[in-house]
Amino acid sequence: MKHWMAPDQRKPDDRKWGSIRGNTAPFSRVDFRRCRSAEIVHCIFRPFLRRTIRKLGLIALLLFVGCSGMEKSEKEKIRRQNCKGELIYRNCNEELYSIASLTPQPRPRYPWEGENHLPRITKDFFRCKGNVLNSPYVAGENQAELLHDCEGSGRHGFPIIHGKENVYPILIDLLNYVQKKTAKRVIITCGHRCPPHNTYADPTKENLASKHQIGAEVDFYVQGMEDYALEVVGTLMQYYQESPAYAKDKDYQEFKRFTGSGVETDPWMNKEIVIKLYEREEGRDGDNRHPHPYISIQVRYDRVTKEKVLYNWQKAHKGYPKS
């Protein structure tokens, strides 16, 4: 029996299958049949299998959706079966009471929130907040200056004002007035700063002549009125209207605005003080690392000596131990 045929004796179909499979060697009819059955599997059975899998997937999806819907309807059915209600019996002459519309009322103060329960502000509230435990850090234009904080208010006092260690009394009077009027606690974030702590808290050139060093400046906010700093500014101005010492003196009672101070809100100024409002993103030096807007009061005129209050190196450094 002849199993092999020469290439030129092959049927056209044989040549075709041979070329499809990339096999140039001659092959028999048995191989041809094998190839044909494999092709039937490839061409007919596989598409059929794919279609079946798709249909099964679709059926599974429909079953899932249908079951979840059935579950919901079943829950609703159980809920209705278990619902209990009561009939409300009414008389024919019943009247409905109308409810008064609600109006916001200020919260009554707690006993400890009154003015009498707040500590009276004294010069001790203004003490320097420097601390020897604060870590030194590198600053300066060339990053070559190592700054140390001061040793704290236990090692130095206040500047000499009117012959004794003090801060300017008008600052104390104004802050006590704010506490009295608002019945809320004044938080002094920065009162007096000794020169080392002044540099440590804010090493910029603009801060070199800060009046914090001579007890003529204070930064503060009012607890509970953090977002109402403008109202606090109004209270400060009201002090000059109500205080008998300034009665009918327009130089003190009238405040003017001025520009070019470097803060978003133009400051207010009368003959004696300057009021600056620092917004949340402004004036964040070492002593004012809190999230609230704060107010700064600077003294610009001394009513006792009748002189302008200006930064002075002697005033700032007097009484401090030499390092």
Ligand SMILES: [Zn+2]
């Ligand atoms: Zn200090």
